[in-house]
Amino acid sequence: EFRRVLFRSQYATADQRAKLEPLADTMPLKNYDCSHDQIYTKSWLNIAVESYSSDNVISISEKIFRCLVTPVPWIVYSGRYTIARLQSIGFDVIPDVIDHCYDSRCENQNKLADFVWCAKTTIEKLKTMPLGPLTNRCQQAAKHNQQRLQELNHQWQTDRAMFLNNFDSLI
Secondary structure (H helix, E strand, C coil), X not given: CHHHHHCCCCCCCHHHHHHHHHHHCCCCCCCCCCCHHHHHHHCCCEEEECCCCCCCCCCCCHHHHHHHHCCCCEEXXXXXXXXXXXXXXXCCCCCCCCCCXXXXXXXXXXXXXXXXXXXXXXXXXXXXXXXXXXXXXXXXXXXXXXXXXXXXXXXXXXXXXXXXXXXXXXX
């Protein structure tokens, strides 16, 4: 079966494959008749995986920003404390909806297994929640995060000018 082949990657260790294998049966290859963008907004849970994950470095890409501004629950496999950092700079990571318990884990502390467990239990939890309030909460978070990104963009314009002026004085 094709989806099982995905988990037999030559790049994953046997231990990693064993942790990912339980997800294979819950991942249909195609059971929808809508566009990629529509799928993203109709999912129970968007799962993003950053290309780079480290215990000591936070790397934030467009994958995370897309989650932040889309009105759907999400989790992301990323560097240690990425979610905490996003929250500290003012983003709404919907902690009342999603338990990001895996965020503080080091790679060697079963982070992958915790992440998979969180994804599975979150989907189960979301399916029992009333859709209206859940939708409203996710829309509220997405709107807040869009506004926060606009604020940071405006702030960057000022910070950039100060940085360049200070940088020029060092040369």
